[in-house]
Amino acid sequence: MEYKQAIVVRKDIDMGKGKTCAQVSHASLEAYIKSDKETRENWRAEGARKVVVKCDTLEQLEEILMSAKREGLTCVKIIDAGRTQLEPGTTTCIGIGPDDERKVDKIIGKLKLL
Numbered sequence: 001m002e003y004k005q006a007i008v009v010r011k012d013i014d015m016g017k018g019k020t021c022a023q024v025s026h027a028s029l030e031a032y033i034k035s036d037k038e039t040r041e042n043w044r045a046e047g048a049r050k051v052v053v054k055c056d057t058l059e060q061l062e063e064i065l066m067s068a069k070r071e072g073l074t075c076v077k078i079i080d081a082g083r084t085q086l087e088p089g090t091t092t093c094i095g096i097g098p099d100d101e102r103k104v105d106k107i108i109g110k111l112k113l114l
Helices: 017-034 039-043 058-070 100-107
Strands: 004-012 049-057 073-078 092-098
Touching: 004 017, 004 039, 004 058, 004 100, 017 073, 017 092, 039 073, 039 092, 058 073, 058 092, 073 100, 092 100
Parallel strands: 004 049
Antiparallel strands: 004 092, 073 092
């Protein structure tokens, strides 16, 4: 099995590049921590493949999250604290995996790269 992690970022909110990078980092790290030890080790041994893609709205992001959960994938939702650019409680992105690349691609395969 090959492993992959995906981060899905909302594009309907106004985040600067640095803020976006920070939110993507939160999603990657939190999803990694939530994954089981064997998956983490295998993913890292393969080079820690990841992809960052975008979606248009909060509703679309929530649909992607629910689809990933139904598929049994490890998922996290990142909600901003509101200390800089965004209102407190703004959902910015989700992290999926690391997990089986085929399962991840089934969920995010039609999304465009960020």
